Amino acid sequence: MNYCDDSQEVTTPENGVLLAIESSCDETAAAVIDRGLNVLSNVVSSQTALHERFGGVVPELASRAHLSRILPVIDEAIRDAGVALTDLSAVAVVTEPGLVGSLLVGLTAAKALAVVLRVPLVAVNHLEAHLFACRMAAGRDIFPAVGLVVSGGHTNLYDCVDAGRYELLGATIDDAAGEAFDKAARILGLPYPGGPAIEAAAQTGDRSAIVFPRPLLRDDRLDFSFSGLKTAVLYQARGIPGSQKKVPPLTEQRVADLAAGFQEAVVDVLVGKCRQALVRRGYQRLCLGGGVAANSRLRARLAGMAAKTETELFPAPREYCTDNAAMAGIAWERLIRGETAPLDLDVTPGLVRRR
Ligand code: KG4
Ligand code: ZN
Numbered sequence: 544m545n546y547c548d549d550s551q552e553v554t555t556p557e558n559g560v561l562l563a564i565e566s567s568c569d570e571t572a573a574a575v576i577d578r579g580l581n582v583l584s585n586v587v588s589s590q591t592a593l594h595e596r597f598g599g600v601v602p603e604l605a606s607r608a609h610l611s612r613i614l615p616v617i618d619e620a621i622r623d624a625g626v627a628l629t630d631l632s633a634v635a636v637v638t639e640p641g642l643v644g645s646l647l648v649g650l651t652a653a654k655a656l657a658v659v660l661r662v663p664l665v666a667v668n669h670l671e672a673h674l675f676a677c678r679m680a681a682g683r684d685i686f687p688a689v690g691l692v693v694s695g696g697h698t699n700l701y702d703c704v705d706a707g708r709y710e711l712l713g714a715t716i717d718d719a720a721g722e723a724f725d726k727a728a729r730i731l732g733l734p735y736p737g738g739p740a741i742e743a744a745a746q747t748g749d750r751s752a753i754v755f756p757r758p759l760l761r762d763d764r765l766d767f768s769f770s771g772l773k774t775a776v777l778y779q780a781r782g783i784p785g786s787q788k789k790v791p792p793l794t795e796q797r798v799a800d801l802a803a804g805f806q807e808a809v810v811d812v813l814v815g816k817c818r819q820a821l822v823r824r825g826y827q828r829l830c831l832g833g834g835v836a837a838n839s840r841l842r843a844r845l846a847g848m849a850a851k852t853e854t855e856l857f858p859a860p861r862e863y864c865t866d867n868a869a870m871a872g873i874a875w876e877r878l879i880r881g882e883t884a885p886l887d888l889d890v891t892p893g894l895v896r897r898r
Contacts, residue, residue, distance in 0.1 A: 567641025713765025
């Protein structure tokens, strides 16, 4: 068969199971999801140990690791689900946004399976999948809603009109919130990934001991800026360049106080912007997804805001906040609408979708 021949007849399955593949950054993941959006298996092979000593993801190392892990991960997902490859109705794959080499590994595996099994291929947007984790956990329609995707690469606020229809309301103009957590942790001598490390350190810290700025919080735009906050942490830890003023030593307590103060500033901004977006759109539903959404303080503060403003909060379950393939259940929506992808589908690494 011609590799790029997408005229192959495909049927839209009303039931059955699909395999979803995610390899956009540093997690190699596969999941089997049924038509009722039940997750039959969810396998995630994290590369954290590989990138830890560099303090961030090294793209070339990430794609090589995906290459060696993708087939065993798919195998395990199929086995865990108790299905056979021939039971699959479709293969879904995350194609945007992400690291080009990493995305290509997942896409190539997905295409090979779709061709061999003669099933449709479905393209999934990673950010959309982060938000869809909220819909899957709710077990019912939750849109229209305001959606916040807060991860290592993105801090995006959306008007989620419907599953598959999103309007970008605001985004970070520099660092993503997760990136700021990772950088601040590095400055404080905490391990990578920084989010969970800052959260753990903050537990014994005093969040008002050091008050950090709240960038753009009073600004009308629904955009974010976190790079100044990271610099503020740097100055608190090492002093302002050229200044004679001595900074206190980075004792365990000082690290905890700085972690708590930094976390509170990020959380304040995220909660404030969500509130602004809800008011602006006249919505009373809020979804929260992405790695930083696993943060307990953020979840608690958003829950508090939601309760006060009679807003329904749909946070992604913690295990579906950081990257995984189960959240790609959005592929079922696409499949049912007949939105399958051609076999010459490509990746779109740096996509910022405004729709
Ligand atoms: O969604 P994700 O797994 O990957 C991307 O799509 O970027 O998010 C990873 C990011 C990292 O920056 C990590 O530090 C952050 O999520 N993160 C957290 C927490 N767990 C992960 N940030 C704050 N608190 C956490 N508990
Ligand atoms: Zn992600």
